[in-house]
Amino acid sequence: MAHTEAVTPEALIAAMGARARSAARTLATLDSSVKAAGLRAAATAIRRDAAAILAANAQDMADATALSTALRDRLLLDEKRLEGMAAGVEAVAALPDPVGRVIDASERPNGLRLSRVRVPIGVIGIVYESRPNVTADAAALTVMSGNAAILRGGSEAMNSNRAIHRAFAAGLATAGLPADAVQLVPTQDRAAVGAMLAADGVLDLVIPRGGKGLVARVQADARVPVLAHLDGNNHVYVDGSANPAMAQAVVIDAKLRRTGVCGAMETLLIDRAFAQPVELVQALQAAGCEVRGDPVEASIGPIVASVSDADWDTEYLDAIAAVALVDGVEEALAHIARHGSHHTDAIVTEDAVVAERFLAEVDSAIVLWNASTQFADGGEFGLGAEIGIATGRLHARGPVALEGLTTYKWIGRGTGQVRG
Structure with missing residues (x-):
């Protein structure tokens, strides 16, 4: 969005959400092969733009002198990690698509046939820290599961996230997928996170991925359902x-x-x-x-x-x-x-x-x-990638991958049944 400084964070997120909602409606109707082709194109674009992504990461690393050794390791990208990122996107493309899968089915005594079918959640906001590979992992998982994503990464990885997102979005576009399927919040203003958390009706789900402070803030302030990734003690x-x-x-x-x-x-x-x-x-x-x-x-x-x-x-x-x-x-x-x-x-x-x-x-x-x-890793569990390890007890638990980013709806097929 042009002139982001001239609009309020609330207006920025509302506009991004409207575009994401339109993209989500398109994604929900796409065949698995089309989504997979888009992800393979995104992986190709990440490899093509490797030099630019690594240069952006080098700038982030140069600015990150105050971070601990462990956090600097989370932030660091090299050729091996970049290739792992691209391969992870391709791995998601090769996974079975949960969208449209029939969970169970039954026929009522009156002949009404019922089934529960997996469907995308819709528009998912993801707030994360430190690890720039989350940009690609989250983008791949949301697209393959038929959702649109609004990403907000940490300021320490700002340049890396922008370079990865730029490549990913360009790859999707070459395959004909909606350009707004994955959007990156263009400002590091913390008020933008607050706007995401308050965007009930704009976002369908928020996923925080970071330290205790971030997760606690999201859980305390969100008016949007939260899928929490808590600390690993x-x-x-x-x-x-x-x-x-x-x-x-x-x-x-x-x-x-x-x-x-x-x-x-x-x-x-x-x-x-x-x-x-x-x-x-x-x-x-x-x-x-x-x-x-x-x-x-x-x-x-x-x-x-x-x-x-x-x-x-x-x-x-x-x-x-x-x-x-x-x-x-x-x-x-x-x-x-x-x-x-x-x-x-x-x-x-x-x-x-x-x-x-x-x-x-x-x-x-x-x-x-x-x-x-x-x-404890989605790739090691055969899930391709993960959007986080959910530690709660509802909806999804453990590594959250494609199936964890879907919900379900009931479908009834009748022959004129009425309750009378």
Whole structure:
């Protein structure tokens, strides 16, 4: 939109919403192959504009000196990550389209045939921070699921987001899809986020993807339904029967593969019956992780920094982990229930009975047995990409991909039935 400074944030979002609504009506009627062709064209455009996107990201990185190492890692794009972004868009294009899928069907005694059919949600607003790849992931998922998107990225990734969006939109246009299917809010004015949250009737859903502060603001202020992606205060519980080599491999990967992702382990719980707690903690430290625990715990040695009460509730997003010794799975479950964020938690054990209890009783969106929490990712779940990990209990939970961006409607087919 031209002259965005001359209009209020409310008017800006209303105008973008009107264009998005028109695009959404078109997208909802398109065949899967047409949407897929548009995404493949968008992926081609991202690769074609790689130099411009990386130059824009370099500018963002140069301006991001105040960010932590973990947040800078989230912001950084390189050739490998850019190719992964384009490949992710193509992966979404290859997924089965949920739109039009019949969930169930029945025939009433009067002959009325009913079915529930998946349909797009409509116009989705996505507010996110730091990671510019979200621009491409969100755009691909919304288009393939027949929705239009209004994106508002963080100021730290402003140049990267604009370059990615420019390429993506150009690719869609070459394939004949509506240019307004994916729009990027052209201002970093925080009032624009407020306007999105108040845009009931303009937006059908808002998805926040970022830190606690962003999600809390969205949930507090939104008059539009919210699909929340909360923080990942994730746990790995090493049971007494765990294989020590497996436990070490899982714990180190869960914490240190990428410390800045929401699937990273933040707290390590070790059963007092586990044979090698000292070796496990030392392995973490040797790999570069600061470990915080209770220094009076003789069984893990005088080798850890003192832990505070706040550490159990902290998502570090850094090479820091809190560690606690627990008396078996019962105490581990109680700790996770008290301090977890319902995101991703894992158990390492050779005892299938203990494992199944953990899987059944941990109330998180993702619960894993003998696997790293870093698998909390839509791509790893075969979903192509994700718009976030939903930690609530309604509509969608865990990695939100195509199906999570649809709702359903009832369709009735009759032969003149009346209730009388």
